[in-house]
Amino acid sequence: MVVRSAVSTSSLVSLKKKPPTQTVIGFPISILSFDDQVSTIVQWACARLSKVVCVANVHMLMEGYWHSEFAEVLTGADLLTPDGMPLAWMTSLMNRQRQERVAGMELMQGLCERSQSEKVSIFFLGSTPEMLSKIQQKLGQDYPDLQIAGMVSPPFRALSAKEDKAIVDEINASGAGLVFVSLGCPKQEHWMHQHRGQVQATMVGLGGAFSVYAGEKQWAPAWVRKYGMEWCYRLMQEPGRLWKRYASTIPPFLWLAFKQIVKVRLGMNPELAFRQQGVRDS
Numbered sequence: 001m002v003v004r005s006a007v008s009t010s011s012l013v014s015l016k017k018k019p020p021t022q023t024v025i026g027f028p029i030s031i032l033s034f035d036d037q038v039s040t041i042v043q044w045a046c047a048r049l050s051k052v053v054c055v056a057n058v059h060m061l062m063e064g065y066w067h068s069e070f071a072e073v074l075t076g077a078d079l080l081t082p083d084g085m086p087l088a089w090m091t092s093l094m095n096r097q098r099q100e101r102v103a104g105m106e107l108m109q110g111l112c113e114r115s116q117s118e119k120v121s122i123f124f125l126g127s128t129p130e131m132l133s134k135i136q137q138k139l140g141q142d143y144p145d146l147q148i149a150g151m152v153s154p155p156f157r158a159l160s161a162k163e164d165k166a167i168v169d170e171i172n173a174s175g176a177g178l179v180f181v182s183l184g185c186p187k188q189e190h191w192m193h194q195h196r197g198q199v200q201a202t203m204v205g206l207g208g209a210f211s212v213y214a215g216e217k218q219w220a221p222a223w224v225r226k227y228g229m230e231w232c233y234r235l236m237q238e239p240g241r242l243w244k245r246y247a248s249t250i251p252p253f254l255w256l257a258f259k260q261i262v263k264v265r266l267g268m269n270p271e272l273a274f275r276q277q278g279v280r281d282s
Contacts, residue, residue, distance in 0.1 A: 015043065015044065015047060015049065018078065019031075019032050019036075019037070019040055019078075019079055020032065021080070022091045022094050022095045022099075023094075024061065024082075024087055024090050024091060024094070024257070024260070025061055025065060025253065025256040025257060025260060026064075026065065026071075027056070027061050027064060027071075027074050027075060027080060028075060028080055029056065029080055029081075029082050029087055029090075029091050030079055030080055030081055030082065030102070031091060031095050031097070031099060033100050034100040034101075034102050034106070034107075034110065035110075037079065037081055037102050037107070038107065038110040038111060038114055039114070040079065041053055041079065041111060041178070041202055041204065042111065042114045042115065042118055042120060042178075044078075044202040045115070045118075045120045045177030045178045045201065045202045046118060046120060046177060048177050048200050048201055048202075049202055050195075050196050050197050050198070050199055050200055050201065050202070050203075051078040051079070051196070051202040051203065052076070052077045052078050052079075052189075052192045052193060052196050052203055052205075053077065053078060053079040053081065053192075053202065053203065053204040053205065054073075054074060054077040054079070054080050054081070054189050054192075054205050055081050055083045055102070055103070055104045055107060055204070055205055055206060055207065056074070056080050056081060056082065056083055056084070056087060057083045057084035057086075057087065058084050058086055058087070058249050058250060058253045059185065059245055059249050060074070060083075060185055060186070060189070061074070061087070061253065062248075062249040062252060062253055063185065063186055065252075065256070067186075070186050070189070070190070072193075073186070073189050073190060073193040074189070076193060077189075077192075077193075081102035081103075081107065082099060082100075082101055082102055083101070083102065083103045083104055084101075084103075084228075084231070085101055085225075085228030085230070086228065086253065086254075086257070087101075088100065088101040089228070090257050090260075093261065094260070094261075094264065101225075103225070104206045104207055104208065104209035105209045105212050105213065105219060107204070107206070107209075108180065108204075108206050108209045108213060109142075109213075111178060111180075111204065112139065112142070112143050112146055113143065115146060115147075115177070115178060116143045116145050116146040116147075119147065120147070120177040120178060121147035121148065121149035121174065121175060121176045121177060121178075122146065122147070122148060122149060122176060122177070122178045122179070122180060123148075123149040123150045123151070123152075123171050123174055123176035123178070123179045123180070123201065124148070124150070124151040124152070124179075124180050124182075124210075125151075125152050125154070125167070125171070125179055125180065125181050125182070125183070126153070126154070126180075126181055126182030126183045126188065126210060127153055127182050127210045127211070127214075128153050129153045131153075131210060131211060131214045131216060132151045132153055132210075134214040134215060134216070135151075135210060135213055135214050136148060136151065138213060138214065138215070149171075149174035149175060149176035150170060150171070150174045150176065152167055152170065154167065154183075168195060168198050168199055171199055171200075171201060172199065172200050172201075176201045177201055177202065178201060178202055178203075178204060179199060179201045179202070179203045179204070180204055180206050180210075181203055181204065181205050181206065182205075182206050182207060182208075182209065182210040183205075184207060185205070185207055188205040188206075188207065189205055192205055217237065218237065231246060231250075
């Protein structure tokens with residue numbers, strides 16, 4: 001279980017003010033510390049604000065780079081956290097200040113811990129009924145005072161308008177301040193974007209964190225995560241699913257990141273180039 005110290009209220013970002021960011025290949029990555037990002041999300045949740053939090057890695061940014069509709073989802077998010085270490089390293093380099101990684105699994109634990117103390121209830125959306133049952137059981141052990149507002153495993157198909165409204169109504173009626181969404185990238189990000197203003201809670205896309213927390217997939221050891229090798233650890237676990245993704249996203253990301261660094265060093269504006277050339281439909 002991750003234990004983080006509380007942050008003083010004076011360091012919190014204003015409810016009406018978007019958190020500070022650093023552009024990485026055209027996308028605004030949050031440069032707040034881990035604790036400040038958790039505190040900001042919890043502050044939104046306490047006020048039951050309809051916000052969107054995307055936990056970004058290389059794959060997500062490249063999906064946005066290649067697809068203009070998804071780029072709008074990411075740039076429109078209220079908080080885009082640096083999940084992958086490459087994003088944290090790039091942000092540190094560009095901002096000239098060490099950036100902590102804000103990964104899905106640790107963010108989920110940090111939010112559960114803070115929500116328990118702040119009496120914020122959490123709604124879980126996604127995955128399977130069996131996995132949600134495992135998550136509920138483990139949450140009871142790790143965070144006995146955490147309020148679970150509800151859990152829904154939607155069908156693995158497109159929802160009808162009636163089904164979708166029923167889920168939104170259930171979330172809103174539950175009084176949840178946070179909604180953890182695990183529908184897979186980019187489906188969960190699209191869902192949150194489409195339901196901003198409808199869901200009266202702060203939505204956080206957590207992807208594979210559900211399966212790791214439930215114990216169905218192994219979490220990489222701390223030293224592996226520290227040195228940015230979690231991608232390799234995951235590749236060994238799921239080579240059939242991940243090798244093509246990594247091969248198609250990591251090289252172009254490194255090239256785009258390199259170009260951004262060079263342009264900044266030359267005094268050029270890399271954001272203009274990304275806006276003009278970067279985002280395109282496939």
